[in-house]
Amino acid sequence: MKDFLDRQFLLNTKTAQALYHDYAANMPIIDYHCHLPPQQIAENKRFDNITQVWLNGDHYKWRAMRTNGVDESYITGDKPDREKFRKWAETVPYTLRNPLYHWTHLELRRYFGISKLLGPDTADHIFDETREKLKSPEYRVRGLLERMNVKVICTTDDPLDTLDNHRAMAEKGFGLPVYPAFRPDAAMDLSDTVKFNGYVSRLAGATNRPISHFTDFIRALNDRHDFFATMGCTVSDHGLEEIYADDYTDDDIDRIFKAAIDNDPISPREHRQFKSAMLYLFAQWDADKGWVQQYHLGALRNNNARMMRKLGPDTGWDSIGDFSQGRALSAFLDRLDQNDQLAKTIVYNLNPADNELMATMIGNFNDGSIPGKVQFGSAWWFLDQKDGMTKQINALSNMGLLSRFVGMLTDSRSFLSFPRHEYFRRLLCDLFGTEVENGELPNDQKWIGQVIQDICYNNANRYFGWE
Missing domain, CATH: 1.10.2020.10 (uronate isomerase, domain 2, chain A)
Incomplete structure (x- = not known):
């Protein structure tokens, strides 16, 4: 019987143990998606x-x-x-x-x-x-990050964020690059037009642009996209139930935007059209700047209306959703690809029933321009655990190239979450080690070790180009 959390935790073969300790354990960490508070990083909070x-x-x-x-x-x-x-x-x-x-x-x-x-x-x-x-x-915060060998952090930031904390860290030479990610979810949410109008008003103030028409709105958002780029941002992120790729015309979107700022009712179909237009515009801007775009798909949020009213979002009332993902995702990526505007893309899936769908979808748009241009992102949120990680790894292995995967992230609000990278690495090494000992893979530890190091760090380092 093994001791709980001993040196060989989750490593069930001698080969897995060698792969982890000799190749994976000491690789640095690039946390390319998290929700750590930039202010606490900048202050080096105690x-x-x-x-x-x-x-x-x-x-x-x-x-x-x-x-x-x-x-x-x-x-x-x-x-x-x-x-x-x-x-x-x-x-x-x-x-x-x-x-x-x-x-x-x-x-x-x-x-x-x-x-x-x-x-x-x-x-x-x-x-x-x-x-x-x-x-x-x-x-303090910096010491906690150094203890886990973290080399780069990418936070998640609304377009209206001043990024003053990121600026302060860059000017003071914090010693660990902390980059923003452009997360414009609020800019495409018409579910509450009063709240949306408040957002539009703040956007007008942030950009010193009056906003009365959709073209004004887009110019102002594009200003913020440009500003984020000047602050070192090279990544966008979207938290969505599903990709939106409904048909629309420019006149449709002008009319829907006007209705929203007039606080007129917005139908579900109009809301989908508006989100479809916004997603496409954001993706074009990302491609023009050479950014990486990320799509977190499948969360059914704020299920408990009573507690949502009491505590607000992101307080633990969300679940996996059962949305239809394939057709719209295909149409969205295809439209961008046809116009040579498909940026490097990571698609994260929250419903394990869609793992194989996602793993095959990325292969439709990997065009040979760079290794792993379109990625099936790591097991996310409810799935970043032993079973969920294993299923994501196996789906990607069976349908694509695990060796080109950009690996794990924390997706966390806690500075104590970085052992999740260790957890992922142990599972990864155990999968490889078991198949080597079963004769399903050659006993070439040098090459397999290199692949593991790539998944743990090198692939993300090359993909994002932050170092």
Whole structure:
């Protein structure tokens, strides 16, 4: 029987162990998509205790605590940090076979050297031990990132963001490149026209452009796209239920935009047309600048209306959706490809039922111009766990070239999430190692090790061109 989280964790063969320790373990990390707060990075923030760095903003943990019967006051409410941590510690033993059990104990070990299991009997000791360590300079944000060998971070930013924190880091020589990503979801959302009009007003102020027509709106957004480029941005990102590729005319979009700013009702069909037009324009701008565009598809968001009203979005009330993805995604990518405007593209899928669809779709538009131009992105959100990662890797292996994959990311709001890269790397090495020992792959550890290092770091380094 193996010890829990020992040196060979998830590595079930001698070959897998050699591949991980000799090739994967020490590769640097490029976190090309995350939700880390740029202000906390720029300030090199010091956290007072583990609740602040670990539980605040982590809706993965919040969902588990709610399921375990923890009152909201201990999750997003105003209870003291120690009491919130105790409630998390009470929950952890009940997360067996949930990835949170692995992540929790990996993070305690990798950042704090704590091998005790977290539970009610160890909660106060771990709270106190980590609080003392968090007082030291090496546990400020920069030290936490350096501890995990992070070389590049790409945050997720609304077009209206001033990017003042990114500017400050670049001017001060932070030592670790932190780049913005252009995330214009709010600019194409007409579900609440009052909220949309507030966005339009702020956009007009940010660009010093009056906005009364759709052409004004687009010029202003393009100004922000240009501004992001001056700040080192080379990546866009979109969080969507599905790709939108409905037919529309310029007159349709002018009319829909006017109706929106007049607070007139927008039909579902008109909303889809508007999103289709906006996505195409954003993709053209990305291609013109040579950016990488990312599409996170398949989340059914804000399912609990009562809690959405109380807490707002991104607080743990989302799920996997069952949207029809193939036809519209094909039409969208094909239109761009026909006009020679298809940028480097990463498509992330949240419904595992669509894995093979996504893995085959990317092959339709990989045109030989660069290796892996169109990517099937890493297992995302609910799928960035053992089963989800394995299924994504296998689908990509069977339908495409895993060897050209740009690998793992955190997609996280927590500075303690980087052991997810280790988790992915161990699973990757175990898959290769098992097939070598089964005689399904040659015992060429030098070449397979190179492929693993490429997936862990080198492919992303070349794809994004940040170093």
